[in-house]
Amino acid sequence: MEMQDHIISTIPVFDSEDSLKEVIHFFTHSTYSHVAITEEGKFLGLLGEADLDAFQETSPVSEFRYQLEGFTVPPEASWLDILEVFTRNEANLVPVVDAAGAVLGYYDLNDIVGIFTDMPFFTEPGVILVVAKALKDYSFSEIAQIVEGSNTRLLGAFITQIRGEVVQITLKMSDNNINDVLQTFRRYRYSILFGSVDDQFLEELRERSIYLDKYLNV
Secondary structure (H helix, E strand, C coil): CCHHHHCECCCCCEECCCEHHHHHHHHHCCCCCEEEEEECCEEEEEEEHHHHHHCCCCCEHHHHHHHCECCCECCCCCHHHHHHHHHHHCCCEEEEECCCCCEEEEEEHHHHHHHHHCCHHHHCCCEEEEEEEECCCCCHHHHHHHHHCCCCCEEEEEEEEEECCEEEEEEEECCCCHHHHHHHHHHCCCEEEEECCCCHHHHHHHHHHHHHHHHHCC
8 A cells, every 4th residue: 555645745834934823824724733844944843733822923933842743754654653643643634754854745634544444344344343352361363263263254353442451352254154253252251342243142142031031930
């Protein structure tokens, strides 16, 4: 996947000697969270829209030098690296800066998310399953073995949450032999948190519970 094709060069980059009036105009006429600042042609930092109320129109950008943020991505960054920078910095615009410090343009969060959602994980038909296990006990090789051992095709898997000592993993798989997959996960002591399929195992438990209630009420 060639990420550099998605670099946007039409969004302005400001110089440290530019007036904050220009930056204010940019933020008030866009929905972007940040904009890049350069000094002598090299990346200096990012001004954030959250600081807009503190800007004085007559002041140069350089007066905010010590409030600039410093996150960027290199031109060779992968889509996953780029998405991580967006997430960590709560931004919707990230500058692309080369080894010499030149700002080549920006990545827009909407474009990157669009690339992500166009991947087979989202576009291929199948079912979603969310499982959890102790962080020290899970492995992706084991997960793949469980799924593929039931003659089910694994389309993708990624960690969606780590809370304390428990890891949560979201899977996408083909829709055949799903009940076998679910029961195997349970045998391997994975908790099933969510499944977009009818779970025969849970249905059997419901039926047995209803039967037991009727028996106790006789």
